[in-house]
Amino acid sequence: MTTVAITQTRTTCPYCGVGCGVAITRQDTDVLPVAGDKHHPSNFGRLCVKGSNLHDTLDLDGRLLYPSVNGERVDWDTALDTVANQLRSVIAEHGPGAVAIYAAGQMLTEDYYAVNKLMKGFIGSGNLDTNSRLCMASAVASYKRAFGSDTVPGCYEDLEQADLLIITGSNAAWAHPILFQRMTAAKKANPDLKVIVVDPRRTATCDLADLHLAIRPGSDAFLFNALLGYMDAQNALDTDFINQHTEGSDELLANIRSQWQGIEAAAAQLDVSAEDLTTCLEWFKARPRTVTFYSQGINQSSSGTDKGNAIINLHLATGRIGKPGACPFSITGQPNAMGGREVGGLANQLAAHMDFADADRDRVQRFWNAPNLVQGPGLKAVDLFNAIKAGDIKFVWIISTNPLVSMPDADDVRAALQACDMVVVSDNMGNTDTALLADVLLPAAGWGEKNGTVTNSERRISRQRGFLPSPGEARADWWIISQIGRRLGYESAFDWQHPAEVFDEYARLTGFENNGSRDLDLSGLAGMSQEKYDRMLPVQWPVNAQYPQGRQRFFEDGRFFTPSGKARFINVTPALPVSRSNDGPLIMNTGRVRDHWHTMTRTAKSSKLAQHIREPYLDIHPQDAERFGIQEGQLARVFNSRGDILVRAHITSDQRTGEVFVPMHWTDRYASKGRMGALIDKTNDPISGQPELKFTGVSVEPFKTRWRGMLLSRVDLGAIPCDYWAYGPTETCHGYELAGNQEPEAMLAWAKSAFPNARWLQMRDPMESHERLVAVENNLIQMVLFLHPHEAFETRQWLLERFRAGELTPAERRFLLAGNPADGVEDQGKTVCSCFSVGEKPIREAIKGGCKTAEELSAKLRCGSNCGSCIPELKNLIRLESAN
Structure with missing residues (x-):
């Protein structure tokens, strides 16, 4: 009888700064699908879609396995x-x-x-x-200016104990999904909790919002100074806290009073309605348990440090720090x-x-x-x-x-x-x-x-x-x-x-001549044996004689790490970012998509993650699309004095006019021309050095092509010789989105050269300029290439299944050349729920069949029942179907 060895390991996710615990089970040498660690206090067993698919990213494709010098392998x-x-x-x-x-x-x-x-x-x-x-340099600088130390004052539980959440500069639903789910659960448990999302564009995070303030890009400091000016005018500051635990209030308040010109003027600065701004101000005044949750939209700015200090000033002046449910909380982007x-x-x-x-x-x-x-x-x-x-x-x-x-x-x-x-x-x-x-x-x-x-x-x-x-x-x-x-x-x-x-030496350094003078102190973890280190449980620093089990919050005692022991108010005079005059009339914003991470070296290995959004894209408002001649689904060239990229246009009123959004992830490995960093100027914050990544002047124009295409292949073909391509793996093969102005015959010839031993099935429709080419070896599909003047080929699940299936039957050959699925084969359409591979078509059918809520869709199709990252998209599909 063969004995199967089962081993289990508790580790931490390598993606965002939430720090979720992951439970790994190995069966002999096989890693089973990962699960969340139910005992980890960051996630209590939940994982986002990226974390849930970590086991799909462990293959050795593309791995660097040996040292090399000048391209030659060495020892x-x-x-x-x-x-x-x-x-x-x-x-x-x-x-x-x-x-x-x-x-x-x-x-x-x-x-x-x-x-x-x-x-x-x-x-x-x-x-x-x-x-x-x-990522976080401006947050560090603002903390140090105010507190005398790089100290995050709060904890995740504050998100659940607050009466008001202000989410600014963060699409948490996509960038920090597990924290977003904790916020969602908190709102469900506490109907009185109000959520304000501050973001120039409408994102998935706005699904949770009671109020969305679509402010002018870069105007965040104006908003937080306005909040402080309003609280001062309403005599709603915490004067006891200010007098006992802060310094510099006189200068700050004099500056704020010179800026505060009332709600109408502030609303005009922010480019929001006076009614919405009034709601924000009144909610803030009425709810002292406030967490301001902020990330890259604040930090990645030429004035990111000042923006951070504007947030901290507001919390200090109202005493909303060091208390359950009240703190300024910068969220880190990396693990x-x-x-x-x-x-x-x-x-x-x-x-x-x-x-x-x-x-x-x-x-x-x-x-x-x-x-x-x-x-x-x-x-x-x-x-x-x-x-x-x-x-x-x-x-x-x-x-x-x-x-x-x-x-x-x-x-x-x-x-x-x-x-x-x-x-x-x-x-x-x-x-x-x-x-x-x-x-x-x-x-x-x-x-x-x-x-x-x-x-x-x-x-x-x-x-x-x-x-x-x-x-x-x-x-x-x-x-x-x-x-x-x-x-x-x-x-x-x-x-x-x-x-x-190494850890022991580091822990000893944190405690060396510390005696409470520095926030970071891990002396309580020094001297651990290797065995204890291996068993170490999650703990919040500091860990020392005073806090042997760690410390949940800082500053509840009103003591800071400045020479005086008091927090410092920092005078902030807001300024809007300015793009180069010759860079273009539109402002480009950047950020993450739901299922990808950084430059995709890990997430692009997972077929589930790669299929949610298959191409780099451009979000553009309908008025701007009309102004620049951009059509939905068309390729757009985004350019300025530094370079250009090619992306797929998505026209949406979620975007403000005059502004566009392009995701950050695509590289030369995954797209022909998708590196948005090539467009961004080197302007950066003079204090933190953090670049202005969220505000870049660009122009856009249609990139007209003769044909669109889809290529599926059993082997990775690398860069494709056409004007535009974007690559991503599928469950059964390698997938490419294509477009170009080359002669279709040239693409067909290149494809045939890539599979010299194949037999070819080919169908041509000269009237429609439609080309279908299938490579077969040993009666197995090796490659499928479809070209068409405008077809997007969204219906493809049936083709992917042909790569999984065995030898082709004569009927399947006919279906392939017809370009339609075989009888009885249903296509899911665009992937919405990556966890369970649920596409848009069955979701829409379920909505038409009576599912009116995300919970009902989850019960019927399982979508949204694991990580919850797709719930905002499910709700949007419900809204769209209701509108239709």
């Missing part, structure tokens, strides 16, 4: 020696300032700690920055953006929430016994890549991120890396835009293989545990970094043998 010693020798040479000739590292919020805290120690303590360069500069902030992953931080003051430098230098401790801050991301292009930085090491897609003016970043003397890339994927420019590639362990910790948005430290062996010769980032440190002559400083040792 680890050769690769590490090459890196260390170049580092040593650059430092000797040009100094440590000629070295840079650009890291990521995808790294574990132990990895982050190791690279920060190496760079700032031993190489002696401050030029270590991270893609968190694009370990918080951990990176803790250990000093940003160029303007030193380590463990210490900066470059003399006392901090002295303390860190003694703890590390660091011979070359950096003197001051290094270059932030935008300036760092500018310095690479200028030749001031000769060596850059990029770890776990893809700046050729995510950075502003991304084509200029490409030029910078092409000009750099040495580019080293550590990643688990070898086919990213950035990896393709590397001189040295170092294969890194990925999720499921790594072992360490991450910190979520409520300061909760959780374990990421490995449950798979690293494939090929992939290694953990902390190991790679420590090997370089040793080769540079610092063996004793980097002699860790296990991530538990």
